[in-house]
């Protein structure tokens with residue numbers, strides 16, 4: 001295939017289109033030790049449709065996706081695909097040969113390789129000994145241009161240097177570098193994408209389905225799933241419990257089918273263990289002086305939001321607050337701080353440790369005496385937080401055996417279980433289900449009310465309504481400070497783009 005044909009190949013369809021379902025799962029079961037991840041799943045993905053797949057954290061969505069992509073085999077039941085060669089077993093090779101591609105929730109890129117090298121690694125087409133690098137550069141560049149026009153990503157950069165949103169774009173684009181794509185499986189593809197890139201992705205998915213490609217879209221963003229799917233399957237405790245026509249259902253109907261207990265945001269939540277705080281409520285506990293624009297100031301008892309388009313300086317501010325020492329110039333911070341990273345894979349979980357060890361590592365001061373850790377206090381603290389955040393998995397489970405959303409809950413619990421006066425959150429609720437998010441909003445408010453200072457960066461502007469005050473960033477500067485009636489989504493969006501905001505102050 002010529003390189004110039006790549007954009008066509010990124011959206012190419014099998015040579016013998018048919019309207020038979022693209023893939024069918026029948027009675028699929030899967031257990032990991034004592035955990036029954038899938039309990040007899042039946043699912044059909046029709047030719048040229050977008051099927052949304054929703055369910056609470058740990059419902060079995062990612063496990064099902066791995067079965068459909070042939071990466072793991074069911075203990076019982078079967079997966080059958082339209083493009084499967086007669087007699088061939090359904091495994092990763094036959095799935096790839098049938099044009100099935102996956103976009104992972106945990107970004108599966110090698111940080112030390114360039115964008116093009118990463119794309120070459122996963123491209124099933126023969127690369128040839130000579131000129132493979134140039135071909136890979138052109139293929140991934142074209143795929144990026146096709147799906148995300150104006151992306152601004154150099155294919156020669158190491159992926160470790162890219163922002164989360166850019167890495168996600170690369171992950172999506174490289175899945176499209178394939179001939180005869182028949183099925184695309186996307187696991188929470190928009191959690192770290194901005195508004196524009198999200199719209200570009202959905203527009204491209206529609207182009208694909210018009211050409212007969214089928215899409216399985218896993219997401220916790222109910223409005224997106226409703227707006228972009230043809231049908232929506234709901235998973236609960238390892239089975240598909242209901243399937244809806246997207247146009248004929250609603251968010252609340254989906255949530256009821258998921259079985260999640262939906263607590264209204266702002267409802268009372270009692271943190272398992274009250275923090276031992278020293279700052280008086282209302283006292284200034286942190287400041288960052290700005291050379292230009294607005295200075296940052298945080299008080300005990302405040303829930304402060306950091307908003308604006310992704311990558312405008314929010315993470316640098318969090319890093320300053322997290323890394324500051326007594327000698328840092330222009331920055332004052334409380335002594336005890338906790339940090340929840342946005343990228344759990346690179347800077348969050350300790351993969352060789354259990355849930356309890358991951359959860360309590362920052363709370364050592366409270367559960368040790370004379371340097372000796374009180375094992376019982378550790379187990380109790382872990383059990384309390386596992387219960388409070390409904391983590392699906394017990395204390396002794398290896399952290400990597402939890403679903404992605406449940407790992408994220410453990411990281412949030414780690415920060416709040418510590419006796420930190422200031423908790424810093426770097427867009428940490430990616431992949432967390434709707435019901436749990438509402439619990440977490442309430443938890444943060446309760447913790448702030450108890451006197452902690454919480455600084456929360458979120459890429460979801462609607463979440464900023466939970467904050468007492470919001471700082472909006474643009475071009476690495478604080479351009480506005482919103483509170484009360486001025487803290488609206490419209491104002492955040494306006495200030496994120498308005499070149500004049502901030503310059504007038």
Ligand SMILES: Nc1ncnc2c1ncn2[C@@H]1O[C@H](COP(=O)(O)OP(=O)(O)OP(=O)(O)O)[C@@H](O)[C@H]1O
Pocket residue numbers: 032033035036037055056057058059060061062063064392393400401402403404405406431
């Ligand atoms: N490799 C594994 N080892 C042990 N348990 C596992 C493994 N993979 C998944 N599980 C368990 O299977 C269940 C389903 O997990 P899965 O990742 O499929 O859920 P999910 O619906 O994708 O959740 P999330 O929305 O959090 O991503 C969970 O209880 C999880 O702990």
